[in-house]
Amino acid sequence: MNFMQMTRVLLAGFMSVIFLACIAGSDVRAAVPTVKLYPATGYAELGKNFSIDIMLDTGGQDTISTQAVFRFDPSKVRVTKAEYGDLYCQYPTDEYTVDNTLGWVKLTGFCLDPAYNSGSSPGLFGRITFIPLVTGTTTFRFEETGSDDEWISKLTNDGSPPQAISPVMYTGGTYTIVSSVNSGGSSGQGSLPGVGLFDGKAAIYGGGLLACAGTVFVADTVIRRIRRKFSDNPSVVIQ
Numbered sequence: 001m002n003f004m005q006m007t008r009v010l011l012a013g014f015m016s017v018i019f020l021a022c023i024a025g026s027d028v029r030a031a032v033p034t035v036k037l038y039p040a041t042g043y044a045e046l047g048k049n050f051s052i053d054i055m056l057d058t059g060g061q062d063t064i065s066t067q068a069v070f071r072f073d074p075s076k077v078r079v080t081k082a083e084y085g086d087l088y089c090q091y092p093t094d095e096y097t098v099d100n101t102l103g104w105v106k107l108t109g110f111c112l113d114p115a116y117n118s119g120s121s122p123g124l125f126g127r128i129t130f131i132p133l134v135t136g137t138t139t140f141r142f143e144e145t146g147s148d149d150e151w152i153s154k155l156t157n158d159g160s161p162p163q164a165i166s167p168v169m170y171t172g173g174t175y176t177i178v179s180s181v182n183s184g185g186s187s188g189q190g191s192l193p194g195v196g197l198f199d200g201k202a203a204i205y206g207g208g209l210l211a212c213a214g215t216v217f218v219a220d221t222v223i224r225r226i227r228r229k230f231s232d233n234p235s236v237v238i239q
Contacts, residue, residue: 033059033155034122035068036171037140044132045181049080051129052140052173054107056087057122058155061165062115065156066125067095067108069143070172074103076138077177081129082107087116106151115158132177142170 034057044050054068065088072079079098084091088109095108107126109116116123132138146152155165 031059032167032169033057033061033063033165034169034171035066035125035142035153035155036122036169037070037173040171040173042173042175043181044077044130044138044175044177046132046135046177046179049129049131050175051127052175053124054085054126054128055122056118056125058116058118060117060119061155062117062158063155063165064112064115064158064162065108065110066116067106067152067154068125069104069106069151069153070140071143072103072105072130072140073138074100076134076136077130077132079105079128079130081127083127083129084109085124085126087118087123087125089114104151112158135177135179137174137176139172139174141172144170 034055036055038053038055042050042052056066078100082096082098082105084107089111091107091109095106095110097104097106099105105128109125128140142153143151144153153168153170155168156162157165
């Protein structure tokens with residue numbers, strides 16, 4: 001095997017490793033279920049309703065229930081409404097809680113048949129509307145751990161018996177409360193809309209493909225330069 005052939009083999013192997021790493025990395029991220037608030041940041045106007053959505057991505061897994069529990073500072077905001085989406089067939093009233101004294105929100109969806117799988121796009125699990133009480137920043141954070149299983153966020157699969165899914169990525173939100181905002185800013189929202197949000201996984205896949213394409217381009221350029229160098233400086237064989 002001459003130098004050119006060896007170079008091609010090494011570059012081909014390198015590109016294959018990079019490509020597989022890109023695909024594997026994207027698959028791992030995509031497989032982790034996520035529960036997040038949308039938007040994760042924003043400006044809320046003092047004394048006016050501001051709504052945030054709870055988005056659920058099951059990571060391709062079938063689920064029979066989702067319980068979203070999060071905390072907020074009741075001295076800064078007051079929750080005025082909590083709405084369910086339609087991802088599950090049942091939303092038990094005894095699993096619905098809004099506590100403006102201690103700062104808790106709990107929403108639970110449940111369905112044995114059919115199980116819910118978000119597929120390639122996140123689903124709208126619920127919407128929380130709150131009214132800011134003071135200026136400053138306020139944070140909504142999911143409760144992920146605790147001794148009381150009834151007061152932690154969790155997803156349950158459709159296994160036999162059903163098991164809590166782990167890991168799950170929870171992302172809360174932090175909002176800036178101001179005395180006024182420009183027209184078109186935060187305001188109360190009506191009934192729950194269909195989901196039409198930008199899917200972050202598309203960015204992951206797109207970024208991975210762009211990185212792989214860049215690697216192929218660089219490798220092709222290197223091969224061309226090596227080939228040109230050898231063609232400009234042919235070897236002389238001395239007998």
